[in-house]
Amino acid sequence: MSESNDHHEMSYWRKYIFSQDHKVIGLQYAFTAMFFLIFGFSLMLIMRWQLAYPGEAVPLIGWLLGETNAPGGIILPEFYNSLGAMHGTIMIFLGIVPLAVGAFGNYIVPLQIGAPDMAFPKLNMASYWSYFVGGVVMLSSFFVPGGAANSGWTSYPPLADIATTGQTMWLFGMIFLITSSLLGAVNFIVTIIQLRAPGLTWMRLPFFVWAQLVTAFLLLLAFPPLEAAGVLQLMDRLAGTSFFLPSGLVISGELLEVSGGGSPLLWQHLFWFLAHPEVYVLILPAMGIVAEVIATNTRKPLWGYRPMVYSTIFLGFMSFVVWAHHMYMTGMGTVISAFFQTTTMIISIPSVVILSALFISLWGGSIRFTTPMLFALGFLPMFGIGGLTGLPLGLAAADIHLHDTYYVIGHFHYIVAPGTIFAMFAGIYHWFPKVTGRRLNETLGKIHFWGSFVCMNGIFFPMLIQGLAGVSRRLWDGGEQYAHAQGTLWANEVMSISAWALFVFQIPFLINLIRSIRGGEKVGDNPWNATTLEWTAPSPPPHGNFSATPQVYRTAYEYSLPDRDSDFLPQSEPGEGS
Amino acid sequence: MEMIPYTVEIREDTGVNNAKLGIWLFLASEVMLFGGMFSAYIFLRLGAVSWPEGSSLLSVPIATFNTLVLIGSSVTMVLSWVALVENNFAKYRRYLGLTILLALLFLVVKGFEYNEKFSHDLYPATSTFLAIYFTLTGLHALHIIGGVIVNSYFWGPGSKMWSSDPQRFTNRIEVAGLYWHFVDLVWIFLFPVLYLM
Amino acid sequence: MNATAQNIGDHTRTYLMVFGVLAVLTVVTVAVGYLSLPIGLGITIALIIATVKGSLVAAVFMHLASEVKPIYWLLLMTLFFLLVMFVLFIGAFLDQGGTHVS
Numbered sequence: 029m030s031e032s033n034d035h036h037e038m039s040y041w042r043k044y045i046f047s048q049d050h051k052v053i054g055l056q057y058a059f060t061a062m063f064f065l066i067f068g069f070s071l072m073l074i075m076r077w078q079l080a081y082p083g084e085a086v087p088l089i090g091w092l093l094g095e096t097n098a099p100g101g102i103i104l105p106e107f108y109n110s111l112g113a114m115h116g117t118i119m120i121f122l123g124i125v126p127l128a129v130g131a132f133g134n135y136i137v138p139l140q141i142g143a144p145d146m147a148f149p150k151l152n153m154a155s156y157w158s159y160f161v162g163g164v165v166m167l168s169s170f171f172v173p174g175g176a177a178n179s180g181w182t183s184y185p186p187l188a189d190i191a192t193t194g195q196t197m198w199l200f201g202m203i204f205l206i207t208s209s210l211l212g213a214v215n216f217i218v219t220i221i222q223l224r225a226p227g228l229t230w231m232r233l234p235f236f237v238w239a240q241l242v243t244a245f246l247l248l249l250a251f252p253p254l255e256a257a258g259v260l261q262l263m264d265r266l267a268g269t270s271f272f273l274p275s276g277l278v279i280s281g282e283l284l285e286v287s288g289g290g291s292p293l294l295w296q297h298l299f300w301f302l303a304h305p306e307v308y309v310l311i312l313p314a315m316g317i318v319a320e321v322i323a324t325n326t327r328k329p330l331w332g333y334r335p336m337v338y339s340t341i342f343l344g345f346m347s348f349v350v351w352a353h354h355m356y357m358t359g360m361g362t363v364i365s366a367f368f369q370t371t372t373m374i375i376s377i378p379s380v381v382i383l384s385a386l387f388i389s390l391w392g393g394s395i396r397f398t399t400p401m402l403f404a405l406g407f408l409p410m411f412g413i414g415g416l417t418g419l420p421l422g423l424a425a426a427d428i429h430l431h432d433t434y435y436v437i438g439h440f441h442y443i444v445a446p447g448t449i450f451a452m453f454a455g456i457y458h459w460f461p462k463v464t465g466r467r468l469n470e471t472l473g474k475i476h477f478w479g480s481f482v483c484m485n486g487i488f489f490p491m492l493i494q495g496l497a498g499v500s501r502r503l504w505d506g507g508e509q510y511a512h513a514q515g516t517l518w519a520n521e522v523m524s525i526s527a528w529a530l531f532v533f534q535i536p537f538l539i540n541l542i543r544s545i546r547g548g549e550k551v552g553d554n555p556w557n558a559t560t561l562e563w564t565a566p567s568p569p570p571h572g573n574f575s576a577t578p579q580v581y582r583t584a585y586e587y588s589l590p591d592r593d594s595d596f597l598p599q600s601e602p603g604e605g606s
Numbered sequence: 607m608e609m610i611p612y613t614v615e616i617r618e619d620t621g622v623n624n625a626k627l628g629i630w631l632f633l634a635s636e637v638m639l640f641g642g643m644f645s646a647y648i649f650l651r652l653g654a655v656s657w658p659e660g661s662s663l664l665s666v667p668i669a670t671f672n673t674l675v676l677i678g679s680s681v682t683m684v685l686s687w688v689a690l691v692e693n694n695f696a697k698y699r700r701y702l703g704l705t706i707l708l709a710l711l712f713l714v715v716k717g718f719e720y721n722e723k724f725s726h727d728l729y730p731a732t733s734t735f736l737a738i739y740f741t742l743t744g745l746h747a748l749h750i751i752g753g754v755i756v757n758s759y760f761w762g763p764g765s766k767m768w769s770s771d772p773q774r775f776t777n778r779i780e781v782a783g784l785y786w787h788f789v790d791l792v793w794i795f796l797f798p799v800l801y802l803m
Numbered sequence: 804m805n806a807t808a809q810n811i812g813d814h815t816r817t818y819l820m821v822f823g824v825l826a827v828l829t830v831v832t833v834a835v836g837y838l839s840l841p842i843g844l845g846i847t848i849a850l851i852i853a854t855v856k857g858s859l860v861a862a863v864f865m866h867l868a869s870e871v872k873p874i875y876w877l878l879l880m881t882l883f884f885l886l887v888m889f890v891l892f893i894g895a896f897l898d899q900g901g902t903h904v905s
Contacts, residue, residue, distance in 0.1 A: 143610075143611075144609070144610055144611075145610055147610060147612075147613075147624045147628065148624070148628060149610070151628075210632075210635050213631070213635070214628050214631045214632055214635075215628075217627075217631055218624050218627050218628045218631065221620055221627060221873070222611075222612050222617055222620060222622075222623075222624050222627060223610070223611060223612070223624075248631060248634060248635050249634065249635065249638050249880075249881060249884055250638075251635070251638075252635050252636070252637075252638035252639035252641070252642055253638055253639070253641070253642030253645070253888065254642075255639055255642070256639055256640075256642030256643045256646065257642065257646075259643075259741065259745065260643075260646060260741065263730060263737065263740075263741050267729075267730040267731060267737075267740070268729070268730065268731030269730045269731055269734075269737035269740075269741070270731075270734065270737065271646065271650070271734070271737060271741075286731070287731060287732060287733050287734065287737075289650070289653075289654055289655070289733070289734040290650065290734065291649065291650060291653060293895075294646055294649050294650065297645075297649070297892055297895065298642055298645070298646065301642070301888060348884050348887055349887055349891070352891070352895060358899075359899055360895065360898070360899055361895075361897075361898030361899045361900065362898070363894075363898045364891075364894055364895045364898040364899070365898075367891075367894075620871070620873055621871030621872070621873065622871055622873060622874065626874075627873070627874070630874050630877055630878070631877065634877055634878065634880075634881040637881050637882070637885060638881065638884065638885065638888075641885040641888055641889075642888070644889075645888050645889060645892045648889065648892060648893060649892050649893075649896055652893065652896050652897075652901070653896065653901075653902060661836065666833060666836065670829060670830070670833050673829050674826055674829060677822060677825045677826065677829070678822070680822075680860065680864055681818055681819065681821075681822045681864075683864075684818050684864050685815065685818065688814060688815055688818075783864070783865075784865055787860055787861075787864040787865045788865070790860055790864075791857050791860045791861060794853055794856045794857050794860065795853050795857060797829075797832075797853075798832055798836075798849035798850065798852070798853050799849075799853075801836075802832065802833070802835075802836040802845070802849050803842075803845065803846050803849055
């Protein structure tokens with residue numbers, strides 16, 4: 029794979045489409061993932077109309093949805109289910125993970141460790157294209173008879189086993205996405221372990237690289253059991269097996285003609301064996317980005333770098349033994365339930381350690397309130413709310429009341445939406461100058477931040493209230509038919525208007541992004557005066573990244589050292605310091 | 607910088623080159639893939655009202671023969687790598703060719719076995735045991751097919767690298783071998799689990 | 804593997820011997836199957852033999868016997884998670900009353 033690194037002239041196709049350069053692949057991931065994020069978000073905007081004004085025709089775009097899905101613009105329950113299932117699938121597997129790992133990981137990790145590229149450039153390309161095909165399969169499933177998958181993003185059988193063709197497409201799409209993640213994970217781990225620049229020892233790695241390393245291990249070892257489950261569900265759907273179908277299942281009054289003997293719980297175990305580590309795949313890269321942005325903008329070393337690293341590793345291990353806290357309501361025995369409640373309480377400790385370290389890092393810093401820093405600061409309390417609202421769900425007694433209500437939706441959206449997505453925004457504003465040599469506009473950036481911050485809370489906080497009232501998360505009419513939901517129906521309109529406003533506040537961001545690629549204020553290689561290696565490469569970095577292999581002399585965040593004129597000391601600068 | 611470091615040479619502080627670490631990581635994920643399948647097997651078998659003895663539905667002699675074929679192919683695979691280390695390209699091609707032929711023999715026998723089941727109206731949909739049997743052996747057969755494709759490439763067009771970069775080519779065969787032995791290893795567990803228990 | 808030619812000659816002999824052992828163990832495990840032992844004992848013996856065979860393949864053919872530490876750590880970690888999966892799947896099943904109907 030070394031031949032790909034030569035500086036000969038490459039055709040347009042090799043250079044921009046089937047590229048093996050980690051930076052081009054990173055950008056391909058970034059643009060594709062952002063498309064899917066907007067697409068998945070749009071699905072939710074349509075759902076929010078139905079929730080706020082049940083049974084009324086969707087204005088303006090109602091005709092676009094198709095007569096079979098929404099006759100006269102009024103959303104059918106089946107279509108609503110499709111929208112929900114695909115919103116979850118697209119946001120997680122096609123939006124956030126590819127953005128956090130595929131885009132940020134690909135672009136930044138080799139630069140931060142002083143490597144010329146990823147260890148396996150061809151695998152890297154294969155990983156992107158596998159993701160791309162998975163995305164196309166998922167999108168095209170909207171056009172098959174019966175529409176896209178409509179059994180929730182968790183695809184629980186027996187419902188998913190007997191669902192329409194869209195579910196089969198979903199499974200095939202997932203197999204492509206899993207393949208992509210596995211190839212990527214192998215590549216990231218080898219790159220980080222093998223291609224670190226001379227002198228870049230483990231405890232000198234930027235925290236972001238640690239976060240990506242642990243994430244890659246989670247993807248590597250947790251995804252295969254879901255792949256196994258996907259294969260079994262495909263067999264159920266295509267070959268007529270009954271892995272997940274119990275004996276004596278009756279559908280619409282008729283006994284299902286299968287051999288039976290299967291177990292729906294088996295799917296749940298295999299699914300959550302992946303899907304709980306997946307939660308940390310969503311959050312760890314975000315924490316990594318926030319750590320970088322906070323260190324740069326407080327002009328201080330991270331407080332407690334080592335405990336943060338150890339917590340991250342511990343988090344990775346523990347995430348494999350907490351999965352069944354998603355299954356307290358499945359008739360689980362008390363012993364296993366106690367086990368999973370205990371591990372769940374334990375896993376909250378490292379998260380709290382990391383979050384506290386980030387908070388304490390602010391103490392006594394001369395904080396620069398740049399746009400990336402605002403998003404990073406926004407992340408901290410939002411992730412805090414998300415984490416703390418998770419504790420009651422981790423205890424079976426409280427979970428009996430809260431399970432499957434809007435409280436759960438509020439909880440995990442606080443983690444991934446104003447949490448992870450804010451961190452992604454922070455990363456985009458932070459590293460945009462490295463990618464383009466230009467800065468994003470600060471005024472538009474601040475409008476973007478404050479608008480998003482208010483709207484995010486307008487969407488997700490009322491969900492916690494509705495959930496505590498016991499409103500189920502799966503209702504097509506937002507709870508209108510239920511007596512116990514009447515007291516919180518007012519919240520539906522608030523949340524929907526906040527969601528649409530959130531969309532409006534993304535427009536300045538998109539304008540900013542497109543305009544700044546060519547018209548942004550030009551900056552040097554290190555506009556933030558940061559210490560990590562990526563800022564010593566030219567902006568944008570050429571093919572092969574560095575003109576000479578960097579030598580690393582010190583830890584990652586040497587800011588504001590006493591007795592020095594400048595307030596930062598790059599990792600690659602020889603001389604005093606630790 | 608021109609080259610990605612440690613593609614061929616070993617990095618001192620880790621003791622491996624990139625490809626070696628990469629294949630072991632891939633195999634680790636494969637362990638979890640088949641592990642997930644085996645977990646499903648255990649889970650379903652524990653809850654089954656009754657479970658047939660494998661030998662009552664499947665042919666043990668044929669599977670024993672196939673086990674020996676696959677173990678044999680593992681030996682020829684490792685010998686083909688030895689031939690490269692000894693700088694004997696002709697011998698390498700003989701042994702790798704033999705590996706591919708043995709793999710194909712395994713697939714043909716497996717095909718006969720499947721056909722035999724189908725002709726007796728035994729399908730994946732017939733029972734949970736047969737569903738597990740067809741899924742696990744089918745997934746394993748896909749891995750064999752993948753191995754045949756990779757090995758055929760290294761036997762044919764891929765072997766050009768031997769003249770340009772023999773060290774790297776030898777590493778590639780070692781890595782392909784690691785994958786192949788793993789496929790063999792999976793079968794070593796599949797055989798008793800499906801046929802003898 | 805920076806083996807010299809002499810070393811390789813020894814290795815070839817080892818590989819052929821391992822092949823012989825694997826073949827014999829295969830026959831043994833089949834033979835045990837015909838003894839109609841109690842089901843628990845039969846399964847235990849079959850699994851022990853399979854583990855021995857698997858370890859031989861891993862140690863000799865895959866050179867694990869002379870591999871470096873990072874690879875060991877990786878495999879140990881993977882096997883640990885595998886074990887976790889097995890134990891918790893079985894544990895969850897038994898604890899809910901040993902039946903699929905809950």
